[in-house]
Amino acid sequence: MITGASSGIGYDAAMSLAGKGHKVYAAARRVELMEPLREKGVVPIKMDVTDEQSMAEGVKTILDKEGRIDVLVNNAGYGHFGAVETVPMEEARRQLEVNVVGLARLCQLVLPAMRGQGSGRIVNISSIAGRMVFPFGGWYHVSKYSVEALSDALRMELKPFGIDVVMIEPGGIKTDWGIIAARHLRESSAGTPYEADGTRFADVMHYGYSSNLLSSPHVITRAILRAVDSRRPKARYRTGRASHLLVFLHNVLPARCWDALMRRAARVKLK
Numbered sequence: 001m002i003t004g005a006s007s008g009i010g011y012d013a014a015m016s017l018a019g020k021g022h023k024v025y026a027a028a029r030r031v032e033l034m035e036p037l038r039e040k041g042v043v044p045i046k047m048d049v050t051d052e053q054s055m056a057e058g059v060k061t062i063l064d065k066e067g068r069i070d071v072l073v074n075n076a077g078y079g080h081f082g083a084v085e086t087v088p089m090e091e092a093r094r095q096l097e098v099n100v101v102g103l104a105r106l107c108q109l110v111l112p113a114m115r116g117q118g119s120g121r122i123v124n125i126s127s128i129a130g131r132m133v134f135p136f137g138g139w140y141h142v143s144k145y146s147v148e149a150l151s152d153a154l155r156m157e158l159k160p161f162g163i164d165v166v167m168i169e170p171g172g173i174k175t176d177w178g179i180i181a182a183r184h185l186r187e188s189s190a191g192t193p194y195e196a197d198g199t200r201f202a203d204v205m206h207y208g209y210s211s212n213l214l215s216s217p218h219v220i221t222r223a224i225l226r227a228v229d230s231r232r233p234k235a236r237y238r239t240g241r242a243s244h245l246l247v248f249l250h251n252v253l254p255a256r257c258w259d260a261l262m263r264r265a266a267r268v269k270l271k
Helices: 008-019 031-040 052-066 089-117 138-161 176-189 195-210 218-229 243-252 255-266
Strands: 025-028 043-046 071-074 120-125 163-170 236-239
Touching: 008 025, 008 031, 008 218, 025 031, 025 052, 031 043, 043 052, 052 089, 071 089, 071 218, 089 120, 089 138, 089 163, 120 138, 120 218, 138 163, 163 218, 163 243, 176 195, 218 236, 236 243, 243 255
Parallel strands: 025 043, 071 120, 120 163, 163 236
Antiparallel strands: none
């Protein structure tokens, strides 16, 4: 089962996994966007990762039809950028509900079946945003740091039951995610003391995600395929444009140097 499969990485991964012979259940709120996947043998199911009943019914549907769930790919997520001060708390909570709580609840729902099988694999789509921080991404970074911590705990807890936990840490990937996050940043910055810097950073984000500077979603799909098919998967697969470099710089630079680098990036003037 893969969540967030109506577009971007989730859609591409569902198609590729089915092409490799896996029986794939693709979950998302907008089932109509996944209809083309049926041609590949994918089974679309309606699911909202903020709705308990929706998640429970989705998992039950798969177990009723297949009798097992071998792999859960937690891909659903989004980014609402803005200064920590100006993002409404309602939106901050929703982002954590989608990116962290929904992910954790789906793990809880599939684990009894996996434990009964004596095997299983959970693949959580994290981000380099769980290893380093950009300005105006505070709440998104909180969610991805949480996914990292949750996945590390799960990996240790589930090893005795034959269940693997893997994280995928994308860098810059060309999807609509960045365009939407940039729009949110402009909206949350408008009329606030952060408007000038926020608007400039939103312009940088929009330019990057609209250009060919970033990696194709398929590089993440390849990492997901490795995580699913490997006999002994790694704990983390980091991939995508500049992913290794940015995490390395964050780890080695003094905090003041990293902060200055990020603020400079936020003030880049685009032609």
